[in-house]
Amino acid sequence: MTLCLTNSCRKLLGHTGQHDMYPSVPWAFMTVKDKDKLAKAGFATPRGGAKGAYQNHVLRSNRVIVPFERLSQAPVASYQDGYVIRIYPDQYFDAPGQIKPTFSQAGAPQVGTNAFVLYRTHDQLASFPPPADWNVRSLSLNGIQVNERVSGAIDSGEYVLRIAAHGNNAARSDGPPQGIFAPEYANENTNYLAKCVLAWLTSHTVDSPYVATQAQHLETILQDAGIFEPHEWEAMGLLRGGLTCCPLCMKHIRYSELHDQVSFADESSLLNASEQVVNATRSTVVNLFHMAPLTYSDVEHTPQNVAWGHAICNTKLGQRKCYPLSELIADGSKVGIVDQEGLISTFGWISESLEMIRSPAGAVWIRIVEDHLSAEDQSSLIEFLENHRDE
Numbered sequence: 001m002t003l004c005l006t007n008s009c010r011k012l013l014g015h016t017g018q019h020d021m022y023p024s025v026p027w028a029f030m031t032v033k034d035k036d037k038l039a040k041a042g043f044a045t046p047r048g049g050a051k052g053a054y055q056n057h058v059l060r061s062n063r064v065i066v067p068f069e070r071l072s073q074a075p076v077a078s079y080q081d082g083y084v085i086r087i088y089p090d091q092y093f094d095a096p097g098q099i100k101p102t103f104s105q106a107g108a109p110q111v112g113t114n115a116f117v118l119y120r121t122h123d124q125l126a127s128f129p130p131p132a133d134w135n136v137r138s139l140s141l142n143g144i145q146v147n148e149r150v151s152g153a154i155d156s157g158e159y160v161l162r163i164a165a166h167g168n169n170a171a172r173s174d175g176p177p178q179g180i181f182a183p184e185y186a187n188e189n190t191n192y193l194a195k196c197v198l199a200w201l202t203s204h205t206v207d208s209p210y211v212a213t214q215a216q217h218l219e220t221i222l223q224d225a226g227i228f229e230p231h232e233w234e235a236m237g238l239l240r241g242g243l244t245c246c247p248l249c250m251k252h253i254r255y256s257e258l259h260d261q262v263s264f265a266d267e268s269s270l271l272n273a274s275e276q277v278v279n280a281t282r283s284t285v286v287n288l289f290h291m292a293p294l295t296y297s298d299v300e301h302t303p304q305n306v307a308w309g310h311a312i313c314n315t316k317l318g319q320r321k322c323y324p325l326s327e328l329i330a331d332g333s334k335v336g337i338v339d340q341e342g343l344i345s346t347f348g349w350i351s352e353s354l355e356m357i358r359s360p361a362g363a364v365w366i367r368i369v370e371d372h373l374s375a376e377d378q379s380s381l382i383e384f385l386e387n388h389r390d391e
Protein backbone atom coordinates (compact mmCIF):
# COMPACT_ATOMS: atom_id res chain seq x y z
CA MET A 1 0.00 0.00 0.00
CA THR A 2 1.47 3.35 -1.11
CA LEU A 3 0.31 6.89 -0.46
CA CYS A 4 -0.09 9.30 -3.37
CA LEU A 5 1.92 12.05 -1.55
CA THR A 6 1.42 14.58 -4.38
CA ASN A 7 0.97 17.86 -2.47
CA SER A 8 1.19 15.76 0.73
CA CYS A 9 -1.93 13.87 -0.40
CA ARG A 10 -2.73 10.88 1.86
CA LYS A 11 -5.04 9.04 -0.49
CA LEU A 12 -3.66 5.86 -2.04
CA LEU A 13 -1.52 6.04 -5.19
CA GLY A 14 -3.69 6.00 -8.33
CA HIS A 15 -6.74 7.36 -6.50
CA THR A 16 -9.59 9.09 -8.29
CA GLY A 17 -10.78 12.60 -7.48
CA GLN A 18 -8.84 15.46 -5.92
CA HIS A 19 -5.67 15.23 -3.88
CA ASP A 20 -6.34 15.53 -0.16
CA MET A 21 -3.95 15.81 2.78
CA TYR A 22 -6.78 15.00 5.19
CA PRO A 23 -8.92 12.35 3.45
CA SER A 24 -11.70 10.51 5.30
CA VAL A 25 -11.34 7.46 3.04
CA PRO A 26 -9.02 5.57 5.50
CA TRP A 27 -11.98 5.09 7.87
CA ALA A 28 -14.67 4.89 5.19
CA PHE A 29 -15.10 1.17 6.08
CA MET A 30 -16.48 2.05 9.50
CA THR A 31 -20.10 2.33 10.59
CA VAL A 32 -21.75 5.74 10.87
CA LYS A 33 -21.67 5.64 14.68
CA ASP A 34 -17.93 4.89 14.69
CA LYS A 35 -17.32 7.77 12.29
CA ASP A 36 -19.44 10.03 14.48
CA LYS A 37 -17.39 9.10 17.52
CA LEU A 38 -14.17 9.87 15.63
CA ALA A 39 -15.57 13.19 14.43
CA LYS A 40 -16.51 14.10 18.00
CA ALA A 41 -12.95 13.37 19.17
CA GLY A 42 -11.76 15.97 16.66
CA PHE A 43 -14.09 18.61 18.07
CA ALA A 44 -13.34 21.01 20.90
CA THR A 45 -15.89 20.25 23.60
CA PRO A 46 -17.57 23.25 25.16
CA ARG A 47 -16.10 23.88 28.63
CA GLY A 48 -18.37 26.17 30.54
CA GLY A 49 -20.07 26.47 27.15
CA ALA A 50 -21.72 29.70 26.19
CA LYS A 51 -20.95 31.36 29.55
CA GLY A 52 -17.34 31.89 28.59
CA ALA A 53 -18.16 33.00 25.01
CA TYR A 54 -16.83 29.62 23.83
CA GLN A 55 -17.73 28.21 20.45
CA ASN A 56 -19.39 24.79 20.32
CA HIS A 57 -19.30 21.97 17.80
CA VAL A 58 -16.25 23.09 15.84
CA LEU A 59 -12.95 21.41 15.04
CA ARG A 60 -10.01 21.77 17.39
CA SER A 61 -8.16 23.61 14.61
CA ASN A 62 -9.90 26.90 15.37
CA ARG A 63 -9.16 30.19 17.07
CA VAL A 64 -8.73 29.78 20.83
CA ILE A 65 -9.58 32.00 23.77
CA VAL A 66 -6.59 32.61 26.05
CA PRO A 67 -7.64 33.86 29.50
CA PHE A 68 -5.61 36.97 30.40
CA GLU A 69 -4.38 35.31 33.61
CA ARG A 70 -2.99 32.37 31.53
CA LEU A 71 -1.28 34.47 28.87
CA SER A 72 2.24 34.06 30.27
CA GLN A 73 2.05 30.23 30.18
CA ALA A 74 0.06 29.75 26.96
CA PRO A 75 2.02 28.42 23.93
CA VAL A 76 0.59 31.16 21.71
CA ALA A 77 2.99 30.36 18.84
CA SER A 78 1.35 26.90 18.59
CA TYR A 79 -2.11 28.36 18.01
CA GLN A 80 -1.81 28.35 14.22
CA ASP A 81 -5.49 29.23 13.81
CA GLY A 82 -5.17 32.34 15.94
CA TYR A 83 -6.08 33.36 19.43
CA VAL A 84 -7.91 36.10 21.25
CA ILE A 85 -7.32 37.17 24.85
CA ARG A 86 -10.26 37.23 27.27
CA ILE A 87 -10.02 39.93 29.94
CA TYR A 88 -12.49 40.40 32.81
CA PRO A 89 -13.59 43.97 33.63
CA ASP A 90 -11.86 43.93 37.04
CA GLN A 91 -8.63 42.85 35.32
CA TYR A 92 -8.87 45.74 32.87
CA PHE A 93 -10.23 48.69 34.87
CA ASP A 94 -9.05 50.30 38.12
CA ALA A 95 -12.26 52.36 38.29
CA PRO A 96 -15.10 53.12 35.84
CA GLY A 97 -13.49 54.22 32.58
CA GLN A 98 -10.00 54.10 34.12
CA ILE A 99 -7.86 51.51 32.36
CA LYS A 100 -5.06 49.85 34.35
CA PRO A 101 -1.64 51.28 33.42
CA THR A 102 -0.27 47.84 32.43
CA PHE A 103 -2.50 47.90 29.34
CA SER A 104 -0.75 50.97 27.93
CA GLN A 105 2.65 49.25 28.02
CA ALA A 106 4.21 47.98 24.81
CA GLY A 107 3.12 44.43 23.95
CA ALA A 108 0.12 44.48 26.30
CA PRO A 109 -3.16 43.00 25.00
CA GLN A 110 -5.14 45.50 22.93
CA VAL A 111 -8.87 45.37 23.60
CA GLY A 112 -10.66 45.56 20.25
CA THR A 113 -7.63 44.15 18.41
CA ASN A 114 -6.33 40.92 19.98
CA ALA A 115 -8.43 40.98 23.15
CA PHE A 116 -11.99 41.46 24.38
CA VAL A 117 -13.58 42.20 27.74
CA LEU A 118 -16.08 39.63 28.97
CA TYR A 119 -18.89 40.72 31.31
CA ARG A 120 -20.23 37.80 33.34
CA THR A 121 -22.30 39.55 36.04
CA HIS A 122 -24.60 42.53 36.47
CA ASP A 123 -22.20 43.70 39.20
CA GLN A 124 -19.29 43.90 36.74
CA LEU A 125 -21.47 45.84 34.30
CA ALA A 126 -22.44 48.33 37.04
CA SER A 127 -18.92 48.67 38.52
CA PHE A 128 -16.94 48.89 35.26
CA PRO A 129 -19.39 49.82 32.47
CA PRO A 130 -18.10 49.72 28.89
CA PRO A 131 -16.71 53.17 27.93
CA ALA A 132 -18.94 55.26 25.65
CA ASP A 133 -16.77 54.63 22.58
CA TRP A 134 -16.89 50.83 22.95
CA ASN A 135 -19.06 48.53 20.87
CA VAL A 136 -20.19 45.00 21.49
CA ARG A 137 -18.12 42.46 19.49
CA SER A 138 -19.43 41.55 16.04
CA LEU A 139 -18.32 39.66 12.96
CA SER A 140 -18.34 40.78 9.36
CA LEU A 141 -17.42 39.24 6.05
CA ASN A 142 -16.69 41.60 3.16
CA GLY A 143 -18.30 44.40 5.13
CA ILE A 144 -21.53 42.51 5.82
CA GLN A 145 -22.41 41.46 9.36
CA VAL A 146 -22.49 37.65 9.83
CA ASN A 147 -23.50 35.48 12.78
CA GLU A 148 -21.07 32.60 12.25
CA ARG A 149 -17.31 32.62 12.63
CA VAL A 150 -16.74 31.65 8.99
CA SER A 151 -13.34 31.70 7.33
CA GLY A 152 -12.30 35.26 6.51
CA ALA A 153 -14.73 36.82 8.98
CA ILE A 154 -13.32 39.86 10.77
CA ASP A 155 -13.99 40.79 14.41
CA SER A 156 -14.73 44.27 15.61
CA GLY A 157 -15.90 45.70 18.91
CA GLU A 158 -14.48 45.56 22.41
CA TYR A 159 -16.74 43.54 24.68
CA VAL A 160 -19.06 40.55 25.01
CA LEU A 161 -21.95 40.07 27.43
CA ARG A 162 -22.66 36.64 28.95
CA ILE A 163 -24.56 37.69 32.04
CA ALA A 164 -26.68 35.30 34.06
CA ALA A 165 -30.03 36.44 35.47
CA HIS A 166 -29.76 37.77 39.03
CA GLY A 167 -32.65 38.98 41.20
CA ASN A 168 -34.77 41.31 39.06
CA ASN A 169 -32.06 41.63 36.44
CA ALA A 170 -32.66 39.50 33.35
CA ALA A 171 -29.95 37.44 31.65
CA ARG A 172 -28.08 39.30 28.89
CA SER A 173 -26.12 37.81 26.03
CA ASP A 174 -24.57 39.89 23.29
CA GLY A 175 -21.67 39.35 20.88
CA PRO A 176 -20.74 36.16 18.99
CA PRO A 177 -18.70 33.24 20.43
CA GLN A 178 -15.02 34.22 20.45
CA GLY A 179 -13.17 30.91 20.14
CA ILE A 180 -12.56 27.48 21.63
CA PHE A 181 -11.15 26.35 24.99
CA ALA A 182 -7.37 26.74 24.51
CA PRO A 183 -6.26 23.40 26.08
CA GLU A 184 -8.36 21.54 23.48
CA TYR A 185 -6.56 23.07 20.53
CA ALA A 186 -4.80 20.98 17.87
CA ASN A 187 -3.78 22.10 14.41
CA GLU A 188 -5.44 20.39 11.45
CA ASN A 189 -2.59 17.94 10.83
CA THR A 190 -2.21 16.92 14.48
CA ASN A 191 -5.96 16.55 14.86
CA TYR A 192 -6.11 14.42 11.71
CA LEU A 193 -3.31 12.07 12.84
CA ALA A 194 -4.87 11.74 16.31
CA LYS A 195 -8.07 10.69 14.54
CA CYS A 196 -6.13 8.07 12.55
CA VAL A 197 -4.72 6.59 15.79
CA LEU A 198 -8.20 6.48 17.34
CA ALA A 199 -9.68 4.87 14.20
CA TRP A 200 -6.93 2.23 14.29
CA LEU A 201 -7.62 1.59 18.00
CA THR A 202 -11.36 1.32 17.26
CA SER A 203 -10.69 -1.38 14.69
CA HIS A 204 -8.55 -3.27 17.27
CA THR A 205 -11.13 -3.37 20.09
CA VAL A 206 -12.32 -6.78 21.32
CA ASP A 207 -15.13 -8.10 19.09
CA SER A 208 -14.78 -5.23 16.62
CA PRO A 209 -16.70 -5.87 13.38
CA TYR A 210 -13.56 -5.03 11.40
CA VAL A 211 -10.51 -7.01 10.28
CA ALA A 212 -6.91 -5.83 10.45
CA THR A 213 -6.56 -5.50 6.67
CA GLN A 214 -9.22 -2.77 6.66
CA ALA A 215 -6.98 -0.63 8.88
CA GLN A 216 -4.01 -0.84 6.50
CA HIS A 217 -4.53 2.57 4.94
CA LEU A 218 -4.55 4.06 8.48
CA GLU A 219 -1.32 2.20 9.26
CA THR A 220 0.31 3.47 6.07
CA ILE A 221 -0.59 7.07 6.92
CA LEU A 222 0.74 6.71 10.47
CA GLN A 223 3.90 5.00 9.18
CA ASP A 224 4.44 7.85 6.73
CA ALA A 225 4.18 10.29 9.65
CA GLY A 226 6.63 8.12 11.63
CA ILE A 227 4.13 7.45 14.41
CA PHE A 228 2.86 3.92 13.80
CA GLU A 229 4.23 2.40 17.04
CA PRO A 230 2.23 -0.66 18.21
CA HIS A 231 5.12 -1.70 20.51
CA GLU A 232 5.18 1.74 22.08
CA TRP A 233 1.37 1.61 22.42
CA GLU A 234 1.70 -1.71 24.27
CA ALA A 235 4.27 -0.09 26.60
CA MET A 236 1.94 2.86 27.19
CA GLY A 237 -1.00 0.58 27.93
CA LEU A 238 -3.16 1.61 24.95
CA LEU A 239 -2.86 -1.91 23.64
CA ARG A 240 -2.31 -5.33 25.25
CA GLY A 241 -1.65 -8.41 23.17
CA GLY A 242 -2.61 -6.42 20.08
CA LEU A 243 -6.04 -5.45 21.43
CA THR A 244 -7.13 -1.98 22.52
CA CYS A 245 -6.88 -1.27 26.24
CA CYS A 246 -7.91 1.41 28.72
CA PRO A 247 -4.55 2.96 29.70
CA LEU A 248 -5.57 3.45 33.33
CA CYS A 249 -7.08 0.11 34.34
CA MET A 250 -5.47 -1.90 31.51
CA LYS A 251 -8.67 -3.83 30.86
CA HIS A 252 -9.38 -4.67 27.25
CA ILE A 253 -11.98 -2.48 25.58
CA ARG A 254 -14.92 -4.21 23.95
CA TYR A 255 -16.16 -2.65 20.73
CA SER A 256 -19.70 -2.27 22.12
CA GLU A 257 -18.36 -0.13 25.01
CA LEU A 258 -17.55 2.66 22.54
CA HIS A 259 -21.29 3.16 22.09
CA ASP A 260 -23.04 1.73 25.17
CA GLN A 261 -24.22 4.28 27.71
CA VAL A 262 -22.87 4.04 31.25
CA SER A 263 -25.16 1.94 33.41
CA PHE A 264 -27.29 3.36 36.18
CA ALA A 265 -24.94 1.87 38.77
CA ASP A 266 -21.93 3.54 37.18
CA GLU A 267 -23.69 6.86 36.84
CA SER A 268 -23.45 7.76 40.51
CA SER A 269 -19.67 7.48 40.55
CA LEU A 270 -19.50 9.71 37.50
CA LEU A 271 -21.92 12.24 38.94
CA ASN A 272 -19.75 12.59 42.03
CA ALA A 273 -17.19 14.04 39.70
CA SER A 274 -19.53 16.08 37.54
CA GLU A 275 -16.89 18.81 37.38
CA GLN A 276 -14.86 16.62 35.08
CA VAL A 277 -17.50 14.85 33.05
CA VAL A 278 -19.87 17.21 31.33
CA ASN A 279 -23.28 15.61 30.77
CA ALA A 280 -22.12 12.60 32.78
CA THR A 281 -25.44 10.82 32.52
CA ARG A 282 -25.18 10.80 28.75
CA SER A 283 -21.64 9.45 28.66
CA THR A 284 -20.66 6.31 26.79
CA VAL A 285 -18.74 3.62 28.69
CA VAL A 286 -15.58 4.42 26.72
CA ASN A 287 -14.45 7.91 25.75
CA LEU A 288 -11.53 9.86 24.37
CA PHE A 289 -8.67 9.58 26.88
CA HIS A 290 -5.48 11.65 27.13
CA MET A 291 -2.35 10.11 28.69
CA ALA A 292 -1.26 13.57 29.86
CA PRO A 293 -4.04 15.98 30.85
CA LEU A 294 -5.00 18.89 28.60
CA THR A 295 -3.51 22.08 30.03
CA TYR A 296 -3.11 25.75 29.21
CA SER A 297 0.65 25.38 28.93
CA ASP A 298 0.90 22.82 26.09
CA VAL A 299 -0.92 21.42 23.09
CA GLU A 300 -1.72 17.93 24.38
CA HIS A 301 -4.31 16.63 21.91
CA THR A 302 -1.68 14.83 19.83
CA PRO A 303 -1.51 11.38 18.18
CA GLN A 304 1.05 10.36 20.86
CA ASN A 305 -1.29 11.27 23.71
CA VAL A 306 -4.71 9.94 22.71
CA ALA A 307 -6.38 6.62 23.51
CA TRP A 308 -9.79 5.14 24.21
CA GLY A 309 -10.42 4.81 27.96
CA HIS A 310 -13.31 4.21 30.34
CA ALA A 311 -15.34 7.29 31.27
CA ILE A 312 -15.02 6.19 34.89
CA CYS A 313 -11.25 5.79 34.61
CA ASN A 314 -11.07 9.28 33.05
CA THR A 315 -13.00 10.62 36.02
CA LYS A 316 -10.84 8.83 38.58
CA LEU A 317 -7.66 10.05 36.91
CA GLY A 318 -8.86 13.66 36.84
CA GLN A 319 -6.30 16.26 35.77
CA ARG A 320 -3.37 13.90 36.34
CA LYS A 321 -0.93 12.15 34.08
CA CYS A 322 -1.66 8.48 33.40
CA TYR A 323 1.69 6.79 34.20
CA PRO A 324 2.12 3.56 32.23
CA LEU A 325 3.41 0.54 34.14
CA SER A 326 6.48 0.50 31.85
CA GLU A 327 7.41 4.03 32.98
CA LEU A 328 7.00 3.17 36.68
CA ILE A 329 9.23 0.13 36.27
CA ALA A 330 11.85 2.14 34.35
CA ASP A 331 11.87 5.42 36.34
CA GLY A 332 10.01 4.72 39.56
CA SER A 333 10.70 2.68 42.69
CA LYS A 334 9.42 -0.63 44.00
CA VAL A 335 6.98 -0.26 46.86
CA GLY A 336 6.15 -2.83 49.50
CA ILE A 337 4.68 -3.46 52.91
CA VAL A 338 6.97 -3.65 55.95
CA ASP A 339 5.67 -6.17 58.51
CA GLN A 340 6.36 -6.14 62.27
CA GLU A 341 9.55 -8.17 61.88
CA GLY A 342 10.78 -5.67 59.31
CA LEU A 343 10.26 -8.01 56.38
CA ILE A 344 9.31 -6.28 53.15
CA SER A 345 6.94 -7.72 50.59
CA THR A 346 6.84 -5.63 47.42
CA PHE A 347 3.62 -5.34 45.47
CA GLY A 348 4.16 -2.70 42.80
CA TRP A 349 5.99 0.35 41.51
CA ILE A 350 5.49 4.02 42.40
CA SER A 351 6.09 6.94 40.03
CA GLU A 352 9.03 9.26 40.67
CA SER A 353 6.46 11.96 41.44
CA LEU A 354 4.83 9.64 44.03
CA GLU A 355 1.49 10.29 42.29
CA MET A 356 0.66 6.78 41.16
CA ILE A 357 1.35 3.17 42.18
CA ARG A 358 0.66 0.19 39.93
CA SER A 359 0.82 -3.51 40.56
CA PRO A 360 1.69 -5.81 37.67
CA ALA A 361 -1.71 -7.47 38.21
CA GLY A 362 -3.49 -4.26 37.19
CA ALA A 363 -4.33 -2.48 40.47
CA VAL A 364 -3.81 1.30 40.47
CA TRP A 365 -3.41 3.70 43.41
CA ILE A 366 -3.58 7.47 42.83
CA ARG A 367 -2.50 10.19 45.32
CA ILE A 368 -5.54 12.39 45.88
CA VAL A 369 -4.11 14.88 48.41
CA GLU A 370 -0.54 16.19 48.55
CA ASP A 371 1.59 16.63 51.68
CA HIS A 372 0.75 19.96 53.27
CA LEU A 373 1.50 19.81 57.02
CA SER A 374 4.54 21.58 58.49
CA ALA A 375 7.21 19.49 60.26
CA GLU A 376 5.93 20.86 63.59
CA ASP A 377 2.31 19.92 62.82
CA GLN A 378 3.42 16.48 61.71
CA SER A 379 5.31 15.70 64.92
CA SER A 380 2.47 16.91 67.15
CA LEU A 381 -0.02 14.89 65.07
CA ILE A 382 2.09 11.73 65.38
CA GLU A 383 2.64 12.32 69.10
CA PHE A 384 -1.12 12.72 69.62
CA LEU A 385 -1.93 9.60 67.65
CA GLU A 386 0.70 7.50 69.45
CA ASN A 387 -0.51 8.68 72.85
CA HIS A 388 -4.07 7.67 72.00
CA ARG A 389 -3.21 4.38 70.35
CA ASP A 390 -3.80 2.23 73.42
CA GLU A 391 -6.85 4.03 74.82
Ligand SMILES: [Zn+2]
Pocket residue numbers: 004005006009010011015018019020
Ligand atom coordinates in the same frame (compact mmCIF):
# COMPACT_ATOMS: atom_id res chain seq x y z
ZN1 LIG B 1 -3.39 12.37 -4.32
Ligand SMILES: [Zn+2]
Pocket residue numbers: 246247248249250251309310313
Ligand atom coordinates in the same frame (compact mmCIF):
# COMPACT_ATOMS: atom_id res chain seq x y z
ZN1 LIG C 1 -10.40 1.70 32.49
